[in-house]
Amino acid sequence: MKILSIDIGGMGIKSDIYSQNGQALGDFKEMPTVVDHAAGTNNILEQVLVLVEAYSQSYELDGVAISSAGVIDPVAGKVIYSGYTIPGYIGTEFKQQIEAQFNIPCFVENDVNSAALGEYWLGAAKGSKSAVCLTIGTGIGGAILLDGTIWHGKSFAGGEVGYLPVNGHNWQDLASTTALCQDYENRTGRADMTGKIVMQAYRNGDEAANQAVNQFVGNFCCGLLPVLYLFNPEKVIIGGGIMQQQDILIPKIQHKLRQQLQNKFFLPDELVAASFGNESGRIGAVYHFLKMQELGTQQKREVATSNH
Structure with missing residues (x-):
């Protein structure tokens, strides 16, 4: 195919x-x-x-x-x-x-549902009973995966965590890549920043970048807390282009969560970057396509059988 x-x-x-x-x-x-x-x-x-x-x-x-x-x-x-x-x-x-x-x-x-399905099919969520997949980009997207099936909710809006209220704002307005870049621009007066540029500045020891990244991580964890308390997932998988910097961000997020959670008992078994980066969505879309085709074929067979 x-x-x-x-x-x-x-x-x-x-x-x-x-x-x-x-x-x-x-x-x-x-x-x-x-x-x-x-x-x-x-x-x-x-x-x-x-x-x-x-x-x-x-x-x-x-x-x-x-x-x-x-x-x-x-x-x-x-x-x-x-x-x-x-x-x-x-x-x-x-x-x-x-x-x-x-x-x-x-x-x-x-x-994000597609990314979660891609990770379940071939990546970091494979074999898990429960997982939350988050994607950080222009906003924050979320997906809830239970036994390999997406929890869509009554109007297909399950997992729309970017709108969670955090300190009087939408979570994604404080903890998206867009928010990180805007924070760095405000601190430096520079313009047209990208997540890659900000993270490179962080690696180079830029103090404004250090402050912006720490603020970003703190805001991200503030929004992640209610997700962990509500769903108690085995795994949390984080995707988006910014997670190319996972060597910096994953340890920072893990450390901040341990500080903020009521007890380490509430931590997921794993908190990792998406296995396929930005490709997770495309891979998961293929998995979804195959499953929907399979479902359609099965329904046709059931109809054909019932007509005999």
């Missing part, structure tokens, strides 16, 4: 072709997400359709698997809620549009 997997975030859209075993075939593409915050619009659906068309010229695709920011209805394959990070995204009909235009199956799942 050749499955096109597309991961849509607030900053970029990443894609590659995957086998049914979750192996990338090495035709990776990346483009900036076209979003106009002033106008409250985006061109994401158009970008995705262009991508599918481009890959279709080189491959006989068996389907399209999409991992996307926002609250996703995985049955309808559309965006049913999106916050301020991607304006005008609510109502985007990926499944309907792609299946109509290209006549191939398409399945869509939330990006």
